[in-house]
Amino acid sequence: MQITSALPYEYDLPENPSHLALLMIGMQRGLMEPGGFGSLLGNDVTPVQAIVPTVKRLLDTFRSSQLPIFYVVEGHKPDLSDCPPSKQKRMQGSLNIGDQGPLGRVLVLGEPGTAIISELAPKPGEVVLAKPGKGAFFASGLEELLHEKGITHLVMAGITTEVGVQTTMREANDRGYECLLVEDATESYNPEFKQICLEMVRAQGGIVGWTATAEQVIQSLEAWKS
DSSP, X not given: OEETTOBSSOEEOOXXXXXXXXXXXXXXXXXXXXXXXXXXXXOOOHHHHTTHHHHHHHHHHHHHTTOOEEEEEXXXXXXXXXXXHHHHHHHOSSSOTTSEETTEETTBTTSGGGSBXXXXXXXXXXXXXXXXXXXXXXXXXXXXXXXXXXXXXXXXXXXXXXXXXXXXXHHHHHTTOEEEEEEEEEEOSSHHHHHHHHHHHHHHHHSSOEEEOHHHXXXXXXXXXX
């Protein structure tokens, strides 16, 4: 089975459906709502909010297909022992990592800002992992879980395209995963950055992976499970 409309060419789905997983990156309140980490850096969160209905449709399709789903959120331990000083210095916003903000302590795990938005809240059995960096593989336990479950193919959604999503996709590619980024289920605070990233991912014959629209992925999965 293939997603024939993917770019730069067909994306082959694994023979065993359980080897395909959805990876949801950064769909947390602090990156998507006013008063969170994203807006404190001076960003307009409107573009990233706009993809929520599309991401929800994709998520619902994976759920109805009984395919594995993993969430990854960016956040740090309350004592910030896993936050490099260089990361704190670069924030340069009205509040720093660990400071008290409108959504609790900024980028601290367990605070409201690191919670996944209610529209996409995980259900029992869906794994939620914390990452202290930009990529989802560093110090998160993600790689071990993927190996344990036999995952070979990753469909990726989330924000932001040029930071957390692209970094994770490159990490996954280096580890041998077949990665597809869902074009309208990812977004940036700067839409032009998103477009550049999509082109980078599928350049040179898919040097990092594939892209396709949510509708293309959904139609293929529905045909696959039938």
